Amino acid sequence: MSKKPLFFYGWIILCFTSVSMMLVYGIRQSFAVFFPPILNDFGWSRGSTALMLSLHLMVYGFVAPVAGYLADRWNPRRVMIIGITIIAVATAACGLANELWHFYLLFGVLVPVGNACCGWPLVGPTLANWFLKRRGLAMGIGQAGSGLSATFAIFAQYNISLLGWRYAYFVLAGTLAIILLPLCFAYFRYRPEDKGVKAYGTDKSSIVPIESSGNIRQEDWTFKRALKTHRLWLLVATQALFWGLGYYLVLAHQVKATEDVGYTTTFAASILALLGVFMAIGQLSGILSDWLGREKTAVLANILIVGSLIALISVKDTSQSWLLYIFAIGFGLGTGVFGPTVAAGAADIFYGRHFGAINGLLMTGTGLGGVIGPWLGGYIYDISGSYAGAFCLCIGGFLLSCVLFWIVAPRKQRSSE
Numbered sequence: 001m002s003k004k005p006l007f008f009y010g011w012i013i014l015c016f017t018s019v020s021m022m023l024v025y026g027i028r029q030s031f032a033v034f035f036p037p038i039l040n041d042f043g044w045s046r047g048s049t050a051l052m053l054s055l056h057l058m059v060y061g062f063v064a065p066v067a068g069y070l071a072d073r074w075n076p077r078r079v080m081i082i083g084i085t086i087i088a089v090a091t092a093a094c095g096l097a098n099e100l101w102h103f104y105l106l107f108g109v110l111v112p113v114g115n116a117c118c119g120w121p122l123v124g125p126t127l128a129n130w131f132l133k134r135r136g137l138a139m140g141i142g143q144a145g146s147g148l149s150a151t152f153a154i155f156a157q158y159n160i161s162l163l164g165w166r167y168a169y170f171v172l173a174g175t176l177a178i179i180l181l182p183l184c185f186a187y188f189r190y191r192p193e194d195k196g197v198k199a200y201g202t203d204k205s206s207i208v209p210i211e212s213s214g215n216i217r218q219e220d221w222t223f224k225r226a227l228k229t230h231r232l233w234l235l236v237a238t239q240a241l242f243w244g245l246g247y248y249l250v251l252a253h254q255v256k257a258t259e260d261v262g263y264t265t266t267f268a269a270s271i272l273a274l275l276g277v278f279m280a281i282g283q284l285s286g287i288l289s290d291w292l293g294r295e296k297t298a299v300l301a302n303i304l305i306v307g308s309l310i311a312l313i314s315v316k317d318t319s320q321s322w323l324l325y326i327f328a329i330g331f332g333l334g335t336g337v338f339g340p341t342v343a344a345g346a347a348d349i350f351y352g353r354h355f356g357a358i359n360g361l362l363m364t365g366t367g368l369g370g371v372i373g374p375w376l377g378g379y380i381y382d383i384s385g386s387y388a389g390a391f392c393l394c395i396g397g398f399l400l401s402c403v404l405f406w407i408v409a410p411r412k413q414r415s416s417e
Contacts, residue, residue, distance in 0.1 A: 009195050010130040014141050016187045017123045021145030023176050024084070024119045026152030027091050027111060028056065029276070030172065032255040033157045033269050037165045039256075044100060046256070046378035052100075053252050053374040055108030057244055061367010063116040068360025069223075071122050072353065076190035083117025084184065086110055088177040095169035118180075120146070120343075121363055122190070125356040128347045129191045133201025135347055136294075137287040139340035144283040147336050150276020153255075157269040221350045223357045232358065234408045235346055236365035242342075242401035244369015245376075246394040247335055250309070252374035257387045262318045274328040282336020289337075294345040294410045297337060302402040304334030306395050313391050345410035369397075 031053050039049055070079045090110035097103050123142055131138035152172075159168035192199045226232050254275075258268035282301075289297040308330030311323045343359075350358045377390040 008200060009189070009197060010138075010192070010200050012187055013126060013130050013189065014138060016183055017127060017142040018145035018148075019183065020080075020118065020180060021120070021123060021143060022148045022152070023145075023180050024087065024115055024149075025146045026149040026155075027087060027172060027176065028053075028115065029149045029251065029272075030152050030156035031056075031107070032251055032253075032272055033153045033160060033265070034165055034168075035252065036256055036259060036265055037160060038103075041165075042100070045382055046253075047375055047382050048100065048378075049103075050252050050374040050378035052103045052108045053248065054371050055104055056112045057248055057370020057374070058367045059109050060112035060116050061244075061364040061370065063113050064121040064363030064367070065357055065360035067116040067121040068125065068356035068358070068363075070117075071125060071190060072356040076122060076126070077184065077188050080118040080122055080184050080188060081181065083114040083119070083122075084177065084180050086114030086117065088114075088173045090114065091176070092170050092173035095166040116360070116363070118184075121356070121360040124343055124347075124359045126188075126190050128351050128355055128359075129199060131200045134287070134290060136290040136340060136344040138200075139343045139347070140283045140285060140287065143336075143340045143343065144280040146339070147276050147279030147281075147283050147332065150251075150279060150332075151273045153269045153276070154273040157266060161266070221352045221354060221358065223354045223361075226350055226354070226358050227361075231349060231408050232361070234404045235342070235362055236368075238342060238401045238404045238408070239362050239365030240369030241397040241404070242338065242369075243366040244371070245373045245397040246305075246369075246401070247373075248366075248370050249373035249377040249390060249394055250312075250331070253377045253381070253387055253390065254312070257312075258315075258324065260387075261315055263321075263324075267321075271324050271328050274325070275332040278329050278332030279336035280332075282333040282338075283340055285333075285337055289341040289344055294341050294348070295406045297341045298402050298405050301334040301338035301341065302398055304330045304337075305398050308334065309391050309395050309398075313388050342405060345405070345408065348410045349408075 035049065038044075039046065042049075067079060067083070070076075090106045093110075094103065094106045097106060120143075124139070127138045127142045128135065155175075156168055156172060159171045163171070189195050251272075255265065255268040255272055258271060259265060288300075292300075308327045311330065312327040314320070315323045315327075346359065346362060347355065376393070377387065380390040380393075381387055
């Protein structure tokens with residue numbers, strides 16, 4: 001009779017995924033601090049320059065289901081190693097770019113391919129595989145790294161100030177490769193079976209009963225079958241509105257909007273970093289959705305987000321820095337709580353052997369919204385001279401995403417805790 005392990009390996013997986021998310025998405029999040037010096041050097045319009053982030057999100061969205069499929073059917077660790085390598089090479093090459101199309105190709109196309117191969121499209125299913133119980137908490141801890149990735153802005157800004165934006169790209173690429181590749185080789189395991197153990201919350205059966213009035217059991221969804229359900233497409237729309245249109249529009253332009261008021265780039269980057277810290281705190285609060293329910297937690301998150309954006313829009317001069325702190329805290333907490341709540345809700349409904357591909361399709365929603373968000377924020381500024389209209393549009397997108405998530409109703413199909 002085999003002995004029960006003294007230490008559950010899933011906790012190592014949680015630590016690895018948090019570090020991975022911080023470094024992988026740190027490249028994307030640092031766009032906000034590279035945006036001003038690139039504009040200053042080349043004189044391009046804000047809309048056309050921000051389009052590189054829109055393109056980035058679009059490509060990420062379309063590649064994510066492919067990455068999830070490869071993780072389900074091929075070698076997940078090999079997929080992740082390939083992704084890390086692509087990001088590192090493409091990021092370093094950004095330091096050599098001289099034309100707008102160079103950035104479109106490198107940051108807009110290649111970096112998101114790498115992100116899809118080693119980011120949430122693999123991390124989300126990995127956590128779902130390792131944790132049947134306390135899935136909201138596990139998703140939150142795993143996503144906390146993506147929140148802390150915004151603190152990469154301070155690291156990037158320091159290197160930009162010290163070395164210039166070109167050499168800063170080399171530093172970010174080297175940091176990613178030197179830290180993450182060895183960790184991936186040593187510790188990453190996609191499924192508990194790869195270590196000869198069972199998932200957290202598994203007793204004799206890997207199927208966990210679902211709490212519902214009809215006593216339904218969790219189904220093994222195929223990708224084709226999931227495509228026929230309205231709940232999946234509503235989740236895709238939720239991701240598009242919340243992340244693509246809302247979050248990434250704000251991310252792309254918050255630093256520049258803060259500079260426009262009269263603050264320094266360093267202060268604007270520190271606000272972004274503070275946002276990231278509170279986003280991580282919010283993601284660590286993923287257990288809230290295990291207690292309160294997914295939908296109620298989503299409503300709470302959106303109240304924080306709307307209040308924070310009202311504070312951001314209200315900033316008129318450098319005497320109102322307190323409003324920026326309110327924005328950073330509220331927006332960070334709200335987005336941090338919402339992310340793992342939706343991820344856990346999706347896993348509650350669609351978890352199974354094909355969840356990697358299904359989860360990847362949800363990232364397509366982020367990409368579809370992202371095609372519009374960052375570019376539209378820049379375009380609205382170019383024609384109006386203000387970000388107020390763009391940020392108001394974000395408020396509408398966030399609220400509608402919450403309504404759609406409520407209609408999806410993961411409360412009807414929750415895993416027993």
